[in-house]
Amino acid sequence: MTTRSAPGRDDVVSMLATYGERTPEQVRDRIDSLELAWLIHQVEQRYGVVLDLDDDLLMRMTSVDGAVVVLGEALAERAGD
Template sequence: MPTLPERDDLVAMLATFGDRDPAAVPEQLDSLELAWLVHQVEQLYAVRLDLDDDALLRMVTVTDALAVLRDAVAGQAPTPASGPPHA
């Protein structure tokens, strides 16, 4: 089971969007921040998240995103590393 994201992890990821201080990350998420966050979680936790519209609509705040993403990551197996196939 992969390690689950914590709130500080999400805030740190969001801070890299726009190169801002973690203290400057607002609780409310806009659509670009949400897309960035999902991408970052997929990269960091080596998972492919297939979030449906309902899940995405629930992710309005950092707190909401944390709950949805923790559930999504917990339900995923790590994806294999990309690269050329071995002979």
Template sequence: MTSTPPPPGRDDIISWLAGLGERPPGAERIDSMELAWLVHQVEQRYGVELSDDQLERMTTVDDAVAVLAEVLTSHV
């Protein structure tokens, strides 16, 4: 049986976003391209789809951490 990885933390999110391209240090806001990249990472790693409401709530790194924790904890 394969175990599901834990929800990503702040460092994970920042690392994933860095995979798209260079981000200014301390950047908090997530732009539309970064959000699309982040959603792709989540879908690949966790096999879940995010609702429009969840996507709209992910405007900063901390928002993304909170939404993904909520979604992935209830998904297991």
């Protein structure tokens, strides 16, 4: 895994904006299922990891802030592998 810091709120919003070619200002706080799949794919590509997130973790990622927290936890756990 790359030794990059976990994505912050601005990073997550920027990644979500690339879905549908939106500006960051057009990204809503609520994340739908397609946006979530896109976000996870983007994180896996940028960080060179495979995230195996269970349903409980995915349910916590329904907002930008929730996604930031879960991704931070998941990437920190992967760094410890």
